[in-house]
Amino acid sequence: MTAQSESNIRNPDNRPSKNRPVIRKLLGLVLLMFGFGYALVPLYDVFCDVTGLNGKTGERIDLPVAGTIDEKRLVRVVFLASLNEAMPWEFKPQQSFIEVHPGKPTTVNYIAKNISDKDITGQAVPSVAPGLAAAYFQKTECFCFTQQALEPGEEKIMPVTFIVDTQLPANMNELYLSYTFFTSQLNNKDSSQSIALSLHNQDQKL
């Protein structure tokens, strides 16, 4: 009796349920929005690429054979270096800044040294400030294109070759190129976790 009367209360005329199509559409919407959450990941990158926001520099370009060089203009490029977390490396640029003509390929060196007693692989992540200048900063060679592995005590010179685009807006005369080295998660799962753990322990000691 229960099932019978229950269904009768809700559907006195025994019509086909109107709920099914509603549920189907709404479940579709749920799946769509779950997918949208994931789609935000590539959309975020595309958005940053198109607008040049976020200071993300582009992919590697080939060295132009004979580009125009704007001899009349000098742009100062300042180099910054930092290490993420408690990464046991020393990392600094060989010179703190350079003045270049737009369009002229320039090479500068960073120096990294592993001061721990373990093999550590790192990944450098570049960033250019002001963010809108990132689109005019092109790299033909960079240590940030691949992961860098250093043995204990090993020191390495890491070159980067770049061209400041001649189209760089006139109001930008000083660019900041910053590299942050991260312990590579893929190859050093243990070491990154031990760093996390040591930070956590520091917290607890507070």
Place this chain on the structure above:
Amino acid sequence: MNAVIEEHHDHDHKPGGIGRWLFSTNHKDIGSMYLWFAFLMFFIGGSLALLIRAELFQPGLQIVEPDFFNQLTTLHGLIMVFGVIMPAFVGLANWQLPMMIGAPDMALPRMNNWSFWLLPGAFGMLLASLVMSIMGMGSAPNFGWTFYAPLSTTYGPSSTDFFIFSVHLMGISSVMGAINVIATIMNMRAPGMNYMKMPIFVWTWFITAYLLIAVMPVLAGAVTMMLTDRHFGTSFFNAAGGGDPVMFQHIFWFFGHPEVYIMILPAFGIISQIVPTFSRKPLFGYSSMVYATASIAFLSFIVWAHHMFTTGMPVAGELFFMYSTMLIAVPTGVKVFNWVSTMWKGSLTFETPMLFAIAFIFLFTMGGFTGLMLCIVPADFQYHDTYFVVAHFHYVLVTGAAFSIMAAVYYWLPKWTGHMYDEKLGKLHFWLTCISSNVLFFPMHFIGLAGMPRRIPDYALQFTEFNQIATIGAFVFGFSQLIFLYLIIKCVRGGEKATSEVWEGAQGLEFELPSPAPFHSYTTPPEVK
């Protein structure tokens, strides 16, 4: 045939004992379970808040360790948002929607049962991490309720996985609840009740349900990305692998901002039901109320980055999010204007639900104004992550959302139980709650402007007095809620008989049913003119 069915219903065939609750498909029983669950969580989350306030009574560390303090703020936030405000609104929807639209029950009663019973599992899991932390087995989630990466990915404690799956369960529960609400409203309205004749509470829940369906899956996606970042070698939020931690904040707040409207739109609906009753006038500007709700829902999707002004956004982005945020004040202002106009020249009486409703209008508007201050980019750089923000969102969530839930309980309790509640106790509860919540939250504006950051267990000496005032307010506020608990139990057990109308001249289909409302609300649909 009809007569036979009706005869059956007078028996209210419900299984006895625990089975009545475990297997319930009845909207009233499930609504009651949601409301009691929210009330229990309110006391648990509130106890955590009292621990926080006790620690902050003096500078220096007295009661808890800093790491445990972080766990307290995290769980307080998560429990109050997902365990109190949201389930309480779903409980109110369960009780009221079928009665207000003239339906016998919700459209999908079995799913209704499931969406409730997922919640004890979800919160059992979340609270288990806290219990384990107290017992010395690792740490509960300690990264704040916003669980920003990499705090929750690289540095999250092992219990983060408990948190992730508990959020998954809460999300499934909310989404199913929302589907049920939409199906009920679309398919089960009484003949003649077209969309523009629905009570405003029904309208606000209709729109809220769409917001839930739109953003809870995004939250589920965010925690799933966290899970794979933590255990399966992906790098969504890890810069070393090509990801971006700032992107986490974008995804989180894309969910998070509509979420704050999920927690306030039903409140708007409740206030729009209560104010006309005690003003003895119809609601001023019904259709503008509907359109304002819809505009707020739309705007909620394009303002999320105002939570992230200090992450280093370009000026164009900051301006866009600043102006779009300011725009929200327009439909919200329409609502406040309509409530005040409803009261204008009405014959007002001040029973407890009306007192809470008026307090809501006044105090929520203050929370709205501090929101406007926060959306101004240059000012936000000073206010960001200070106690000013804490003051802002407690004004809109405690004296806003929580007050509206209390107002709704007082307003409909006689309909649910068949007894009038103790008006004297209700007034006592209101005045203690209203005054103490201001003693608790108002000083936070000042210490925030003076520079005290949020989420810290210790602070500079000059903030001491205001923190002490806030702590005193917190304890009065917390213990006043015991009056509320006592009052509800007393009302359930007996009291003066309530009429079917309950309040003089109360309008709406729920007030045409007898009090207490029958187990199945409208077994024959009423005719709506």
